[in-house]
Amino acid sequence: MSVYAVDKVCRRVVCEPGFADRLREDPESALRAANPPLSDSERELLLAGDVGRLGRMGANFFLLHQLGRFELFGLTLPSYAQRIRTEYRSERAGWRAG
Amino acid sequence: MCAGVAEIVGALGVPHNPFSALLVAQDADGAAEPRRLYGAVAEHLHAMRPDTLIVFTTDHYNLFFELSVPIFAIGVAESTSGPSDYPMLPHYDVAVDAVLAKQIQTAVVDDGFDVGMSQEFELDHTITAPLGVMIPRMDVSIVPLWISTSMRPIPSARRCYALGSAIRGAVERSPLDRRVAVVASGAFSFEVGGPRMSEDSHVGVPAPEWALRVTELLAAGDIEALISETTPAQLAAAGNAGGEILNWIAMLGTFDAGAPLFIEAQRAEGHAFAAWSAR
Numbered sequence: 557m558s559v560y561a562v563d564k565v566c567r568r569v570v571c572e573p574g575f576a577d578r579l580r581e582d583p584e585s586a587l588r589a590a591n592p593p594l595s596d597s598e599r600e601l602l603l604a605g606d607v608g609r610l611g612r613m614g615a616n617f618f619l620l621h622q623l624g625r626f627e628l629f630g631l632t633l634p635s636y637a638q639r640i641r642t643e644y645r646s647e648r649a650g651w652r653a654g
Numbered sequence: 655m656c657a658g659v660a661e662i663v664g665a666l667g668v669p670h671n672p673f674s675a676l677l678v679a680q681d682a683d684g685a686a687e688p689r690r691l692y693g694a695v696a697e698h699l700h701a702m703r704p705d706t707l708i709v710f711t712t713d714h715y716n717l718f719f720e721l722s723v724p725i726f727a728i729g730v731a732e733s734t735s736g737p738s739d740y741p742m743l744p745h746y747d748v749a750v751d752a753v754l755a756k757q758i759q760t761a762v763v764d765d766g767f768d769v770g771m772s773q774e775f776e777l778d779h780t781i782t783a784p785l786g787v788m789i790p791r792m793d794v795s796i797v798p799l800w801i802s803t804s805m806r807p808i809p810s811a812r813r814c815y816a817l818g819s820a821i822r823g824a825v826e827r828s829p830l831d832r833r834v835a836v837v838a839s840g841a842f843s844f845e846v847g848g849p850r851m852s853e854d855s856h857v858g859v860p861a862p863e864w865a866l867r868v869t870e871l872l873a874a875g876d877i878e879a880l881i882s883e884t885t886p887a888q889l890a891a892a893g894n895a896g897g898e899i900l901n902w903i904a905m906l907g908t909f910d911a912g913a914p915l916f917i918e919a920q921r922a923e924g925h926a927f928a929a930w931s932a933r
Contacts, residue, residue: 567715570739611849618804618894619715621847621856636847637856644849651850651860 559614561592565602566619569626576626583629605629607636608643660754660828662909662932664702665836666695667872667902668784669925670711672740675783679744688787691918691927696788698915698929704835706751706795708758708821708908709781710901711839712803714739716778724770725809726817729798730755736777743779744786751795754830758797761824767817769799780839801904803840803897811884814900815877818907825908838905840898842868843924848894859924860893868899869919869926875912877903893924908932 565587568575578586587599594602601609605628607620617640623629624636631639641648674688716739718724735747755771762769781798799821802808809817818836825834842865845851845858852858859865871880881903889897909932917928 564720567719571716616715616805617848618846624847624856633856637851640847640849640851640856641853647849 559598561590561594562598562602562610562613562615563619564592565590565594566616566622569622569628576628579628602629605631605635605639607631608639611640611643660825660830660832660834662822662825663704663833663835664698664932665838665905665909665911665930666699667838667840667905667926667928668692668695668788669841669920669923669927670780670783670839671923671925672737672743672779672783675743675779675787676740678787687920691920692784692787694916694918695927695929698931699788699835702835702931703833704794705832706754706797706834707785707837708797708799708825708834709785709837709839710799710801710818710904711780712895712898712901713800714778714780714804717772717775717800718802722770723802723805724800725802725807726767727770727772727800728755728759729775729796729800730759730771731774734775734777734796734798737779737782738776739778740783743783746777746782746786746792748777748782748785748792749795751797751832754825754828754832754834755797757828757830758821758824761827762817762820765820765823767820769817772800784837784839799904801900803900804894808889808897809900810886811881811900811903814904815881815907818904820907821904822908836905836908838902840901841865841895841923841925842899842902843892844895844898845893846895850893858893859922861888861891861896862921862924864888864892864896865924865926866919866921868902869917872902872914872926872928873917875914877906877911880906896924 850860
């Protein structure tokens with residue numbers, strides 16, 4: 557039960573001075589120091605900027621989008637948005653038809 | 655019945671898109687429309703000559719998260735500053751009307767509303783962005799009232815309206831000499847970063863027809879219909895920021911809301927700007 561841990565990392569990006577810089581300088585170490593700890597797969601998905609999968613796993617989208625806003629893990633706001641749209645392509649088609 | 659000295663003189667509803675405030679601050683292309691709409695509301699706000707603004711807003715995960723997430727909380731510090739979350743926006747030091755805030759908290763807890771408090775806090779863009787555009791000198795005191803409208807569970811529309819009514823009672827019983835205006839911050843339908851974003855942005859308006867319906871009901875002064883139609887299912891369909899309508903509904907509980915002095919929707923944004931007299 558640690559999607560909370562992913563959400564907390566995203567919140568610290570905004571609220572904790574210096575944390576975003578540490579994530580840029582040595583992302584793996586900064587994530588390994590997170591408390592509560594991230595699971596191996598959560599850490600790997602964050603490092604890969606795989607926000608689509610993290611969203612599927614239940615991470616909070618508002619908090620996830622801060623990774624794009626602060627341009628972490630190779631993301632920008634446009635690439636963040638594109639990854640979410642791609643992950644939810646089939647649902648989005650249903651909503652448009654709906 | 656002995657009338658108090660404090661009185662609610664009017665109310666506003668405004669969105670808090672940080673990028674609109676940034677356009678205005680930078681006098682950039684696209685600043686004209688937010689400046690016009692915030693300006694139209696601000697004209698009414700200045701005419702109210704408020705001493706204190708009670709501001710209903712939604713903490714955007716900047717204040718309450720790890721230790722506690724109160725459903726309702728009031729800020730009782732002497733002063734604050736912000737925004738904490740958008741360093742590119744103008745930064746403001748803001749006075750807090752702590753005496754009134756503490757009176758309100760005591761009164762509404764007596765009334766059965768379990769409103770928590772924060773004694774030390776920063777403001778996020780949801781307060782400083784709209785107030786900064788409308789009151790650049792920030793020469794007014796505020797009482798922040800946070801409603802937890804993003805993280806489930808969220809309170810019901812009727813409960814938020816009742817909280818607004820209880821706050822009205824607290825203000826009207828206060829012996830303080832205060833002209834109080836009430837501000838609601840937020841959108842009616844908005845998605846930030848989630849699957850229902852638009853095709854060309856990280857935000858979107860998942861329920862534009864709902865946003866227009868809200869605007870129609872507000873224009874007609876049909877607050878009972880608004881409360882009835884703001885169901886959990888409707889809130890869920892309105893996007894991950896759509897719960898912010900609850901800030902408006904709480905604001906509407908603080909006075910007898912008839913037709914507004916001003917209301918104008920921005921259809922593509924899922925929100926509106928509005929002002930009411932409390933007389």
